[in-house]
Amino acid sequence: MSNADSLRHQEEADPGRPIGQVISVRGSQAKIGLLTSPFQERNPSRCTVGKFLGIRAGESLLVGVITKVSIETSRDHQSSADLDLVGEIKQPAMPHAQFQRGVTEYPAIGDPTFAIGARELRLVFNVFSASVIDIGHLQQDSTIGAYVDVDDLLSKHFAVLGTTGVGKSSAVVLLLQEILRARPDVRVFVLDAHNEYGRAFAEKSLVLNPRNLRLPFWLFNFEEMVDVLFGARPGTEDEVDILTEVIPRAKAAYNAYRGSTDRLIVKRSDQRIVGYSVDTPVPYRLADLIGLLDERMGKLENRSSRMTHHRLITRIEGIANDPRYSFMFENANVGGDTMAEVLGQLFRLPPDGRPITVMQLAGFPSEVVDAVVSVICRMAFDLGLWSEGAAPLLLVCEEAHRYASSDRGVGFGPTRRSIARIAKEGRKHGVFLGLVSQRPAELDATIISQCSTLLAMRMTNDRDQAILRSAVSDAAANLLDFLPSLGTGEVFAFGEGVALPTRVKLKQLPPHLLPKSDALSGARDETGIDGELLAAVLKRWRAATTKLEEAPRDAKAPDLVPAAPLQPASPGDPLRANLLKRPLSERLDVARGFQAPAPTKRPSDA
Numbered sequence: 083m084s085n086a087d088s089l090r091h092q093e094e095a096d097p098g099r100p101i102g103q104v105i106s107v108r109g110s111q112a113k114i115g116l117l118t119s120p121f122q123e124r125n126p127s128r129c130t131v132g133k134f135l136g137i138r139a140g141e142s143l144l145v146g147v148i149t150k151v152s153i154e155t156s157r158d159h160q161s162s163a164d165l166d167l168v169g170e171i172k173q174p175a176m177p178h179a180q181f182q183r184g185v186t187e188y189p190a191i192g193d194p195t196f197a198i199g200a201r202e203l204r205l206v207f208n209v210f211s212a213s214v215i216d217i218g219h220l221q222q223d224s225t226i227g228a229y230v231d232v233d234d235l236l237s238k239h240f241a242v243l244g245t246t247g248v249g250k251s252s253a254v255v256l257l258l259q260e261i262l263r264a265r266p267d268v269r270v271f272v273l274d275a276h277n278e279y280g281r282a283f284a285e286k287s288l289v290l291n292p293r294n295l296r297l298p299f300w301l302f303n304f305e306e307m308v309d310v311l312f313g314a315r316p317g318t319e320d321e322v323d324i325l326t327e328v329i330p331r332a333k334a335a336y337n338a339y340r341g342s343t344d345r346l347i348v349k350r351s352d353q354r355i356v357g358y359s360v361d362t363p364v365p366y367r368l369a370d371l372i373g374l375l376d377e378r379m380g381k382l383e384n385r386s387s388r389m390t391h392h393r394l395i396t397r398i399e400g401i402a403n404d405p406r407y408s409f410m411f412e413n414a415n416v417g418g419d420t421m422a423e424v425l426g427q428l429f430r431l432p433p434d435g436r437p438i439t440v441m442q443l444a445g446f447p448s449e450v451v452d453a454v455v456s457v458i459c460r461m462a463f464d465l466g467l468w469s470e471g472a473a474p475l476l477l478v479c480e481e482a483h484r485y486a487s488s489d490r491g492v493g494f495g496p497t498r499r500s501i502a503r504i505a506k507e508g509r510k511h512g513v514f515l516g517l518v519s520q521r522p523a524e525l526d527a528t529i530i531s532q533c534s535t536l537l538a539m540r541m542t543n544d545r546d547q548a549i550l551r552s553a554v555s556d557a558a559a560n561l562l563d564f565l566p567s568l569g570t571g572e573v574f575a576f577g578e579g580v581a582l583p584t585r586v587k588l589k590q591l592p593p594h595l596l597p598k599s600d601a602l603s604g605a606r607d608e609t610g611i612d613g614e615l616l617a618a619v620l621k622r623w624r625a626a627t628t629k630l631e632e633a634p635r636d637a638k639a640p641d642l643v644p645a646a647p648l649q650p651a652s653p654g655d656p657l658r659a660n661l662l663k664r665p666l667s668e669r670l671d672v673a674r675g676f677q678a679p680a681p682t683k684r685p686s687d688a
């Protein structure tokens with residue numbers, strides 16, 4: 083800022099010169115008659131929507147935000163501004179002056195109105211408090227940082243909402259960096275739907291993908307396991323019933339013979355099965371499960387029940403041998419209680435200098451993503467619950483409308499329930515939620531209503547705006563009219579985390595930190611869309627369905643059993659195409675026409 087600018091700035095901040103006076107008051111809204119014409123050459127305060135004004139009312143300075151300006155001439159003024167009152171600074175001239183939300187005193191007709199100066203804005207945003215983070219600057223005054231209270235932001239959950247391409251993911255990177263700086267005790271888990279956060283946190287993050295994730299199948303609860311095995315397939319009730327009976331037995335079998343060299347399978351008559359439910363998170367061996375099924379089948383007379391058992395065994399074996407599922411079924415017959423290691427790795431306990439986990443979901447078989455997300459959300463909550471919040475965790479969920487849809491028929495019930503549970507009770511147990519969505523209207527309304535800080539970015543869809551309108555206070559609702567006009571990287575922040583509904587220009591991220599699909603990064607700039615690009619595409623395509631790419635040729639050779647397809651891949655199977663479509667569509671302009679696939683309908687999900 084030049085000297086002249088700074089002088090003028092001080093002038094503006096000078097509360098000695100009113101720029102208008104109150105001409106009417108209605109509820110928490112006041113109308114100000116402005117003394118200068120908006121056309122005047124140097125209209126010093128450039129009163130326009132979104133700016134803050136202060137009204138001197140007795141001992142207090144009432145702070146309001148302009149929601150409307152219009153020409154309205156009378157004897158005393160030439161234009162008018164509608165103001166939503168949002169808070170007040172008591173005894174503003176005193177050194178210990180503090181801002182508080184809400185107003186205790188209302189303005190009277192004729193009360194003088196001032197442009198809010200830098201000092202008042204600093205009071206409002208409480209910039210000297212230890213718990214605030216700086217995310218950018220105010221649109222109103224680029225010299226004043228935009229501050230968010232990190233404790234309120236976290237503990238009462240937040241959501242980043244806006245059309246695709248407006249900078250949501252960039253905002254998340256920025257927020258996470260600042261959050262970790264202010265709260266080194268917090269760990270972060272990012273459900274990265276488009277594999278775009280891999281580079282953003284560099285050595286501070288652990289990046290998980292199907293190749294390095296280990297999520298043993300026995301950590302899946304019953305519903306999740308059934309989802310993995312059968313998906314939305316109808317007509318599998320008999321098979322599910324059988325599993326209900328056999329899984330607790332397999333758990334008991336493992337527990338009974340653990341440590342002994344005798345790996346005999348538990349007999350049906352074995353009494354030690356009591357005490358395990360289908361959902362108890364204890365290890366069992368797949369061999370025990372199959373063995374028990376085999377044993378049951380052997381005793382059956384009825385041909386059709388035998389067929390049911392046979393089908394079930396084939397299905398389990400097919401999936402367990404599918405290389406795409408090796409993250410679940412590796413060492414499925416070895417046993418060993420690795421729960422502590424798995425949880426420690428996933429949720430960074432201890433963080434070992436890497437407090438962030440980025441889970442790249444785009445490489446997982448699309449049929450299994452829902453179940454994996456469900457396991458993660460459920461375990462995140464349970465870990466918080468059983469550790470009594472000893473290690474606070476922020477769970478960031480990209481494309482949240484896929485997992486917590488407002489339409490009960492969309493997505494996977496258990497995933498929505500796990501997220502809802504964190505939204506409702508998470509704060510008691512140190513588990514916090516950060517939801518990101520481009521379709522707020524499709525997000526579960528009760529879940530979004532638990533997010534007390536909303537960072538709204540450009541949004542043009544009426545239904546999406548309506549959701550926000552219902553989620554924010556009346557005072558802020560007027561400001562939502564801004565939403566369609568926000569620029570990229572601009573945020574309207576309101577709720578607990580910010581002192582006032584504020585229009586913020588977020589900090590610029592350097593290009594190397596921008597969220598971007600890392601799958602093919604650089605391919606287009608260097609080689610264009612040519613043979614090399616196609617080769618890279620095919621490599622990823624095949625890698626998604628084999629272990630070939632990763633495996634050292636000699637050592638792993640015997641493992642390369644051809645994958646038994648989970649569901650016969652018909653040429654038009656849309657689920658299979660999803661594997662590639664998502665990440666690619668972000669890289670290639672030619673692919674822009676493709677939208678991320680709509681979540682699968684699951685008739686079984688009530």
Ligand SMILES: Nc1ncnc2c1ncn2[C@@H]1O[C@H](COP(=O)(O)OP(=O)(O)O)[C@@H](O)[C@H]1O
Pocket residue numbers: 244245246247248249250251252253570571588589590591592596597
């Ligand atoms: N804070 C920011 N700093 C720098 N560039 C940004 C920022 N926000 C958005 N952008 C630009 O906008 C593009 C889209 O941002 P992104 O975060 O991927 O949007 P969204 O997640 O909403 O689709 C980025 O690739 C970048 O070029």
Ligand SMILES: [Mg+2]
Pocket residue numbers: 247250251252
């Ligand atoms: Mg994004």
